[in-house]
Amino acid sequence: MRVLALHSRPLLLLSALFAAPLTTACGDDGGNSGSATDATTTSTTDATTTADSTTTDATTTADPTTTDATTTATTTEEPTTTDDPTTGTTGAPADGPSVVFAFDPLQFQLPEGLDVRDGQGYVGLVTGQVLALDVAAGEVSEFGGVVGIPPDNTAIMTGLVAGPDGEVYVAVDVFAPQELVSGVYRIPAGGGQAELFASDPALLFPNGFAFEPDGDLLVTDSFSGTIFHVALADGAVTPWKSDPLLAPNPDACGLPTQFHLGANGIAHAGDRVYVTNSDQASILEIAVEGDGSAGALTEFLATDCAALSGADGLVIEPDSGDLLVPINYQQRIIRVGADKQITTLAEGGILQSPATLAWAPAGDAVLIANAAFEATTMDPATALPAILSLPIE
Numbered sequence: 001m002r003v004l005a006l007h008s009r010p011l012l013l014l015s016a017l018f019a020a021p022l023t024t025a026c027g028d029d030g031g032n033s034g035s036a037t038d039a040t041t042t043s044t045t046d047a048t049t050t051a052d053s054t055t056t057d058a059t060t061t062a063d064p065t066t067t068d069a070t071t072t073a074t075t076t077e078e079p080t081t082t083d084d085p086t087t088g089t090t091g092a093p094a095d096g097p098s099v100v101f102a103f104d105p106l107q108f109q110l111p112e113g114l115d116v117r118d119g120q121g122y123v124g125l126v127t128g129q130v131l132a133l134d135v136a137a138g139e140v141s142e143f144g145g146v147v148g149i150p151p152d153n154t155a156i157m158t159g160l161v162a163g164p165d166g167e168v169y170v171a172v173d174v175f176a177p178q179e180l181v182s183g184v185y186r187i188p189a190g191g192g193q194a195e196l197f198a199s200d201p202a203l204l205f206p207n208g209f210a211f212e213p214d215g216d217l218l219v220t221d222s223f224s225g226t227i228f229h230v231a232l233a234d235g236a237v238t239p240w241k242s243d244p245l246l247a248p249n250p251d252a253c254g255l256p257t258q259f260h261l262g263a264n265g266i267a268h269a270g271d272r273v274y275v276t277n278s279d280q281a282s283i284l285e286i287a288v289e290g291d292g293s294a295g296a297l298t299e300f301l302a303t304d305c306a307a308l309s310g311a312d313g314l315v316i317e318p319d320s321g322d323l324l325v326p327i328n329y330q331q332r333i334i335r336v337g338a339d340k341q342i343t344t345l346a347e348g349g350i351l352q353s354p355a356t357l358a359w360a361p362a363g364d365a366v367l368i369a370n371a372a373f374e375a376t377t378m379d380p381a382t383a384l385p386a387i388l389s390l391p392i393e
Contacts (some may be wrong), residue, residue: 096346097333097368097388100138105376105383113160113170114313114356114369114387121358122168123369123387124160126153130168130187130194133387135360135367143191146172148180155180160356161209161217163232165189169197169217171206182206184219184230198235203228208266208313210273212292220263220275223248227263227275227286227294241286241294248279253305255279265313265325265356274300274323276311283311283323283336300340307334307342313356315366317392324366324392326354333357333368333390346390352383365389 103109103125113124121133128146133139149155155178159171166189174182183199184206204223212218217230218240225247229240248260263284265276273286273294281303287295301308310329317324323336324345331351335343352372360367368388375383 095391096349097390100135100387100389101140103385105372105380105385110371110385111369111387112158112355112371114358114367115160115162116358116361117162119361122160122162124157124170126156128157144187144193146170146185146194159207159209169209170194173205198230198237200237203237208264210266210268212268214292218266220266222261222264225262241297243297245284245297252280252303253309267314267316269316274314276314276325278310278312281305281308315357315359324357326357328353328355350384360389365391
């Protein structure tokens with residue numbers, strides 16, 4: 001296990017932007033070649049005061065990373081645990097998740113975006129760096145990223161998806177006027193600096209990604225209650241589906257926060273699209289019409305605060321069609337079958353704010369962006385931001 005040393009940044013607004021609710025009974029996408037999902041977590045920043053920064057351009061002039069990822073620090077303190085033969089030395093179940101690559105919480109290295117395509121993994125940190133991930137070797141290397149995300153966290157990077165031609169698309173969310181604007185940014189094939197690809201005044205908080213069969217993107221907006229269609233040909237943004245069930249709802253689970261997220265993770269499966277709603281603790285199903293437009297929206301799983309509060313990115317099992325979902329606020333990974341029954345695959349242990357899932361290249365495990373938002377806020381010494389691997393039978 002290695003620790004990547006990127007540029008240090010203060011935790012000035014970490015608790016405001018990423019701390020999961022600490023006083024709630026309920027409790028922060030999925031990456032593969034067909035779908036990808038990502039998310040962030042709750043905050044004390046009021047979404048209604050998010051500034052409209054669409055009148056400015058994304059000006060980027062510097063290299064998005066400041067150190068060579070191959071010359072990294074090699075030590076870090078993992079959360080204190082006891083050696084229990086029934087749980088393993090990490091405190092996780094013996095067949096539970098293991099660490100592929102660990103980051104440094106003191107340098108704000110919190111992984112949020114995650115995808116694997118054609119055997120190549122990609123990891124996005126909230127600070128804007130995108131890293132190439134070698135799962136077998138447990139190593140990362142610099143790939144590119146978004147330049148200009150300020151150290152006061154008034155902008156963050158969330159979702160990430162790898163495109164069919166080698167480009168990587170990321171979501172940037174801006175909370176105060178600055179050169180960056182909220183939107184979808186694109187890193188060219190082979191890596192480098194991201195450029196603004198798609199934005200719209202109505203696109204407030206782009207988050208999760210899923211590719212459509214025709215190659216265009218569906219993007220969840222966690223503030224507006226809308227899923228947007230983004231054309232890869234020219235970056236044109238148009239609404240695909242709007243519904244109150246996609247919107248945030250502060251009263252759904254009574255979470256003590258001002259920063260509420262609605263539609264979050266998204267996955268495309270044939271003639272259906274599945275979407276999580278973090279705030280409303282639900283999973284939604286949207287029919288896809290023959291022309292690719294959105295049909296009827298139904299509640300696949302209605303609001304269940306105990307089971308789904310903080311549902312984040314999701315992926316679909318290729319063989320069974322089951323949904324795998326990280327429950328960010330509750331440190332849990334679940335499976336949801338076609339019969340809508342929920343099975344817990346992993347819980348507690350080294351899981352800390354699991355945000356996004358992606359299938360490992362071999363298809364025998366799911367990778368987890370262990371974002372460690374809450375742990376980093378409360379006590380960085382116990383935080384384990386990392387990419388984890390969870391075997392799937």
